[in-house]
Amino acid sequence: MTSHNEIQPFIRCDQFNFIKFQVKHLVHAHSTVKDPAVLNAIKYGALDKIMNLFPEMSEDHQVFHKITEIEQDIQGKSFLDALKSYVIPFKPITEKTVGKLFPKAGKLKLQFLKNVDFKELSYLGWYDIRSDKKFLIFDYKGKLMGIHGTFRHKTKGICSLCNHHGEVGLFMANVKSGKETFTNRGNYICDDSHECNQNLQRLDKLEYFIENLKN
Incomplete structure (x- = not known):
């Protein structure tokens, strides 16, 4: 079996967010549910949902199995910190990269x-005031x-990328x-692209959005 040290990054950002949600749900269950049988069902259900994200992964893989031991926030944080080393980072973005992608945009402020x-990105988004x-x-x-x-008509609503309710604006x-x-x-789409990336747990809506906008 492959040792943990030899595992290459294989988790997408959206998949990592899905796992984070399962951890949060599990910690909450341990603070509210007293029935051991119900807790067992929740924790092994969480493991099954995660394993279903990676059908090519063998069942004896130990990377995700520690989720069944999580009861408190501190254990969840430790589990996620260790797992983050397996997250595939977004392609490197530099000022030169941005210049090539937006040749007519002029000088953009990119200190951010x-x-x-880049391990927390499914896409990169920012608003340029100038x-x-x-x-x-x-x-x-x-x-x-x-x-x-353009980005106008800010309101409360559902983001077409992450499917969460929050501050959104009309991107055209x-x-x-x-x-x-x-x-x-x-x-x-979300006003705050960082928050949007944190909420993205699958890519289907993001891909639909891209398909609709690409030339």
Whole structure:
């Protein structure tokens, strides 16, 4: 069997968020449920849900099994800290990368990139005050793709990327719809892209959003 030291990163950010949710649910169950049989069902149910994310992984793999021992926040944090070493980081983004993705955008303020944890990204998003636009970078089928657009009508609602309720705004991009024609397309997405990334537990809605906006 492969030792833990030889395991390459294999967990996507959205999958890691799903695991975090299972840990949170498990800790909450231990503080509210007294029936050992029910607790057993919850903890092994959590393990099954996680293992189902990785169908190619053999059942004897020990990376996730410690979740069944978690009862308190401190144990959950320790488990997640250890697991984070297996998270696949988002492709490196530098000022040069951004310049290539948005050649007509001019000089963008990108100091925030120094503080970005790329293991916590399913996509990169930020609002640029000077140009009054929101910029999004996706890893689409193994290749970086950049889209920018207006961001208006802030309200409370459901984000079309992470499917969580919170502060959202209408992102609209001018995309090519024919040989020489363009159309505005978009949807409501989280105002805070960092929070959105934290809430993303699957990629289907994100991929649908990209498909709708790509040329």
